Amino acid sequence: MREHDLVVIGAGSGNAVIDDSFAGLDVAVVEERWFGGTCLNAGCIPSKMLVYTAHVARTVSEAGTYDVDAELSAVRWRAMRDRVFGRLDAEREEGRRARREADFVTVYEGTARFTGPRELRIEGPDGAVDIKARQIVIAVGGRPSVPPPVLDSALPYETSDTVMRIDAPPRRLAVLGGGYVAAELAEVFAAAGSSVVIVEKEKRLLGPQDETVAERFTELARARHDLRLGREVTAVAGRPGALRLGLDDGSTVEADMLLVAVGRVPNSDRLNLEAAGVATHDDGRIVVDAHQRTTAEGVFALGDVCTPVPLKHVANREAQVVAHNLRHPDDLIEADHELVPAAVFTRPQIASVGATEQECRDRGLDIVVGEARYADVAYGWAMEDTTGFCKVLAERGTGRLLGAHLMGPQAPALIQPLVLAMTLGIDAATLAKSPYWIHPAPTELVENALLDLDLDLWPRA
Numbered sequence: 001m002r003e004h005d006l007v008v009i010g011a012g013s014g015n016a017v018i019d020d021s022f023a024g025l026d027v028a029v030v031e032e033r034w035f036g037g038t039c040l041n042a043g044c045i046p047s048k049m050l051v052y053t054a055h056v057a058r059t060v061s062e063a064g065t066y067d068v069d070a071e072l073s074a075v076r077w078r079a080m081r082d083r084v085f086g087r088l089d090a091e092r093e094e095g096r097r098a099r100r101e102a103d104f105v106t107v108y109e110g111t112a113r114f115t116g117p118r119e120l121r122i123e124g125p126d127g128a129v130d131i132k133a134r135q136i137v138i139a140v141g142g143r144p145s146v147p148p149p150v151l152d153s154a155l156p157y158e159t160s161d162t163v164m165r166i167d168a169p170p171r172r173l174a175v176l177g178g179g180y181v182a183a184e185l186a187e188v189f190a191a192a193g194s195s196v197v198i199v200e201k202e203k204r205l206l207g208p209q210d211e212t213v214a215e216r217f218t219e220l221a222r223a224r225h226d227l228r229l230g231r232e233v234t235a236v237a238g239r240p241g242a243l244r245l246g247l248d249d250g251s252t253v254e255a256d257m258l259l260v261a262v263g264r265v266p267n268s269d270r271l272n273l274e275a276a277g278v279a280t281h282d283d284g285r286i287v288v289d290a291h292q293r294t295t296a297e298g299v300f301a302l303g304d305v306c307t308p309v310p311l312k313h314v315a316n317r318e319a320q321v322v323a324h325n326l327r328h329p330d331d332l333i334e335a336d337h338e339l340v341p342a343a344v345f346t347r348p349q350i351a352s353v354g355a356t357e358q359e360c361r362d363r364g365l366d367i368v369v370g371e372a373r374y375a376d377v378a379y380g381w382a383m384e385d386t387t388g389f390c391k392v393l394a395e396r397g398t399g400r401l402l403g404a405h406l407m408g409p410q411a412p413a414l415i416q417p418l419v420l421a422m423t424l425g426i427d428a429a430t431l432a433k434s435p436y437w438i439h440p441a442p443t444e445l446v447e448n449a450l451l452d453l454d455l456d457l458w459p460r461a
């Protein structure tokens with residue numbers, strides 16, 4: 001049985017662990033499907049490229065707002081899809097080629113599962129191979145979760161793994177779930193001409209967001225899509241291309257295509273982790289300590305398979321931590337999940353960091369809330385924005401920033417000064433008053449939200 005110094009299972013974020021500093025070692029990467037993982041092939045990047053096109057289409061449709069005469073004649077789905085995936089598939093193949101050519105890396109293309117502590121069997125197109133390793137990194141990500149009524153129906157459905165690559169947008173798309181994937185892809189398909197129905201079991205879309213964001217976003221989405229909130233699908237009937245979803249209130253939804261977007265499950269259940277001595281939480285995530293070490297000696301994990309925050313920038317950070325800790329066993333560093341910002345690339349865009357108002361309330365914190373609207377700053381006038389806002393939460397008395405929530409154009413970029421301040425421990429008054437804020441840039445929205453906080457701490461003018 002061949003023994004490697006290091007084996008990485010999963011060439012998504014796991015692939016980033018290996019760089020030339022490992023060149024003195026005998027390293028292997030195991031990948032069963034696609035180099036670059038979910039983000040490159042079926043996640044962050046294609047969804048953002050498609051949603052950007054959707055924004056362009058909507059800008060054309062709404063050009064009249066700016067006294068520009070323009071007419072949207074079509075979104076050419078196939079051309080758009082081929083542009084996006086032509087580029088991304090080439091990136092994937094380039095990544096795969098580069099790994100295969102690195103002389104210190106062996107690439108196994110197949111599915112890995114443990115046969116013992118730090119021992120693996122890899123099943124690939126050419127049969128099975130058994131290997132062992134001094135150290136292993138598990139980076140196998142997750143997969144879309146599919147609820148029983150959909151599986152039981154044996155009727156076709158799409159997930160984020162497949163739906164962005166289809167040949168033509170459906171006339172009627174039903175989306176099960178009203179979270180990140182639903183919000184972003186509803187935008188894409190609506191722009192491409194589909195009528196969209198969203199079935200969400202909670203009362204609001206994007207439920208875990210700050211309550212003001214979730215409420216206002218849901219209201220805006222209601223104007224564009226058919227929302228069935230507080231509802232679950234009990235049965236899927238009909239035939240391929242003509243589906244009928246039965247909901248738990250007795251109502252039905254007719255659709256040509258069903259997109260299932262009810263969350264993701266970690267791929268830990270496919271690894272035979274008992275044989276490796278690697279423990280998991282009840283929800284399937286691998287247990288890791290702050291150094292990304294699992295419960296098995298010499299085995300690390302990173303990304304969606306273990307993290308409390310399943311986002312790509314978190315997986316990347318965890319990959320950096322693992323890479324460091326593999327090289328420096330006597331000087332381990334930690335992954336920090338305290339202040340992870342997140343964005344939803346819908347229209348309007350959404351960005352958040354830190355606590356929501358409802359979390360502050362539940363924790364009994366004494367807070368002040370500052371809010372500013374795009375409509376109240378000059379750049380917001382230029383954008384003719386009437387719905388966007390920035391909300392900041394700070395501790396009364398100290399001005400310590402606890403959370404920030406934005407909805408509107410460029411929100412994922414606008415939140416960054418707040419992320420910096422919170423990460424570096426800069427309080428609200430100092431952030432508002434010390435740096436210059438460019439006029440009339442959209443960042444004045446953030447400045448105004450900070451100034452709106454009812455604090456007694458403002459530095460003397």
Ligand SMILES: Cc1cc2nc3c(=O)[nH]c(=O)nc-3n(C[C@H](O)[C@H](O)[C@H](O)COP(=O)(O)OP(=O)(O)OC[C@H]3O[C@@H](n4cnc5c(N)ncnc54)[C@H](O)[C@@H]3O)c2cc1C
Pocket residue numbers: 009010011012013014030031032033034035036037038039042043044045047048110111112113139140141142160181267270271302303304305310311312313314315
């Ligand atoms: C539609 C969509 C949009 C998203 N958009 C964003 C976004 O805008 N911003 C953001 O931060 N996050 C986004 N995410 C989340 C982000 O994609 C994930 O957090 C990130 O890709 C996780 O990386 P990972 O390396 O843990 O897993 P993955 O990227 O899934 O990589 C795991 C790899 O392991 C391989 N593998 C699995 N099992 C085995 C096995 N047994 N043997 C060998 N190989 C195996 C898989 O084929 C895969 O290549 C999005 C996700 C989706 C689905």
Ligand SMILES: NC(=O)c1ccc[n+]([C@@H]2O[C@H](COP(=O)([O-])OP(=O)(O)OC[C@H]3O[C@@H](n4cnc5c(N)ncnc54)[C@H](O)[C@@H]3O)[C@@H](O)[C@H]2O)c1
Pocket residue numbers: 147176177178179180181182184199200201202205206207231232233261262263264309310311342343344345
């Ligand atoms: N912009 C981004 O960063 C981005 C974009 C897309 C995906 N992602 C990542 O991918 C993950 C998966 O996205 P997602 O949208 O599938 O999950 P999600 O957790 O964001 O949303 C799932 C939604 O489905 C609902 N739901 C669950 N079961 C249901 C059922 N049986 N019937 C109806 N509704 C049901 C939940 O209440 C929730 O609102 C996200 O959690 C996120 O980590 C990130």
